[in-house]
Amino acid sequence: xxxxxxxxxxxxxxxxxxxxxxxxxxxxxxxxxxxxxxxxxxxxxxxxxxxxxxxxxxxxxxxxxxxxxxxxxxxxxxxxxxxxxxxxxxxxxxxxxxxxxxxxxxxxxxxxxxxxxxxxxxxxxxxxxxxxxxxxxxxxxxxxxxxxxxxxxxxxxxxxxxxxxxxxxxxxxxxxxxxxxxxxxxxxxxxxxxxxxxxxxxxxxxxxxxxxxxxxxxxxxxxxxxxxxxxxxxxxxxxxxxxxxxxxxxxxxxxxxxxxxxxxxxxxxxxxxxxxxxxxxxxxxxxxxxxxxxxxxxxxxxxxxxxxxxxxxxxxxxxxxxxxxxxxxxxxxxxxxxxxxxxxxxxxxxxxx
Numbered sequence: 001x002x003x004x005x006x007x008x009x010x011x012x013x014x015x016x017x018x019x020x021x022x023x024x025x026x027x028x029x030x031x032x033x034x035x036x037x038x039x040x041x042x043x044x045x046x047x048x049x050x051x052x053x054x055x056x057x058x059x060x061x062x063x064x065x066x067x068x069x070x071x072x073x074x075x076x077x078x079x080x081x082x083x084x085x086x087x088x089x090x091x092x093x094x095x096x097x098x099x100x101x102x103x104x105x106x107x108x109x110x111x112x113x114x115x116x117x118x119x120x121x122x123x124x125x126x127x128x129x130x131x132x133x134x135x136x137x138x139x140x141x142x143x144x145x146x147x148x149x150x151x152x153x154x155x156x157x158x159x160x161x162x163x164x165x166x167x168x169x170x171x172x173x174x175x176x177x178x179x180x181x182x183x184x185x186x187x188x189x190x191x192x193x194x195x196x197x198x199x200x201x202x203x204x205x206x207x208x209x210x211x212x213x214x215x216x217x218x219x220x221x222x223x224x225x226x227x228x229x230x231x232x233x234x235x236x237x238x239x240x241x242x243x244x245x246x247x248x249x250x251x252x253x254x255x256x257x258x259x260x261x262x263x264x265x266x267x268x269x270x271x272x273x274x275x276x277x278x279x280x281x282x283x284x285x286x287x288x289x290x291x292x293x294x295x296x297x298x299x300x301x302x303x304x305x306x307x308x309x310x311x312x313x314x315x316x317x318x319x320x321x322x323x324x325x326x327x328x329x330x331x332x333x334x335x336x337x338x339x340x341x342x343x344x345x346x347x348x349x350x351x352x353x
Contacts, residue, residue: 004028005050006052007031009036009042009054009065011056011057011058019052020032022113026114036064036065037059038059040060043078044074047078049079050078050080051069051079051080052083053082055086055095056086063098064177066082066099066100067098070099079121079124080099080100080101081102082095083104083106083108098239102116104116149260152253153183156183157185159238160183161238163234165235170227173226174222174223174224174225179239180239180240181211181213182227183211183236184234185233186233187208187229188207188230188295189206189230190206190227191203191225191227192226192312201315202312202313205290205291212235214257230295280324281327282352283316284310284314285348286352289346289350303340304340307321333349
């Protein structure tokens with residue numbers, strides 16, 4: 001009987017040696033690497049049956065290892081288990097969303113590790129016995145037939161993972177590694193950056209059927225801005241690699257997404273020009289209209305929005321915005337009840353100079 005080959009990537013020398021010895025006693029052929037860079041090289045050279053990988057390592061961390069091996073046709077189907085001291089739910093979810101088959105936390109019971117290894121190897125064997133990765137072939141047959149944005153959105157509704165975010169909850173932060181693409185299924189999301197003084201600047205508002213993360217789709221670095229739910233939101237999530245694979249199979253769809261990005265960029269440019277050159281009164285009026293359009297189907301409905309978020313989009317100080325809102329209310333152009341703002345004179349706001 002052929003012994004399965006396992007690659008263990010771990011920077012802690014004692015833990016690496018002890019784990020390797022344990023698995024060798026169980027009959028596995030062990031290959032080890034002290035960091036992510038060496039681990040990638042060993043994986044491509046040896047093509048192991050399974051990979052166990054730490055996350056916090058020098059050179060390249062575990063997320064980088066998984067991303068690199070997922071991109072390579074020789075290693076993309078190898079079962080991958082994270083073994084890490086990072087226990088936060090966000091870290092576990094990120095690891096699984098990136099495509100890891102399992103996530104074990106240190107210290108790990110020997111039987112838990114052995115059970116995970118047996119399970120993942122058995123699954124891999126069954127898939128190979130059924131054919132050359134039939135799930136992948138089925139997915140390729142499906143994704144290769146997407147012709148336009150509505151079909152892509154329908155596909156994501158069927159195949160994407162639905163994640164819920166409460167009002168104010170961060171979706172990803174500026175500087176986070178780019179692993180996923182998001183489609184807003186419901187709710188409103190704000191994109192923002194922080195200046196050197198820690199002041200928040202909202203760069204755009206996104207609503208239902210809008211994508212997040214496309215601007216950095218082909219980068220292996222980090223997000224250029226943060227995103228958070230402006231109100232309770234549900235997002236459909238797919239891995240960046242899966243999204244890239246879809247685009248590679250569908251040229252017309254790629255062109256439609258380029259046009260969509262161009263429209264988004266033009267909209268953001270208009271907003272930035274308004275922030276740079278508009279008067280405080282005009283900035284305030286245009287921002288109210290913008291929020292009304294995003295949050296409601298009708299500009300006659302009330303919008304519930306914080307003064308801070310209004311000021312961030314308008315690019316003015318909160319104190320200046322409050323004074324301007326008071327003047328608008330006095331003139332009868334808007335009504336204010338707590339956080340609720342209702343437009344009473346749409347034309348006055350539209351013609352504001």
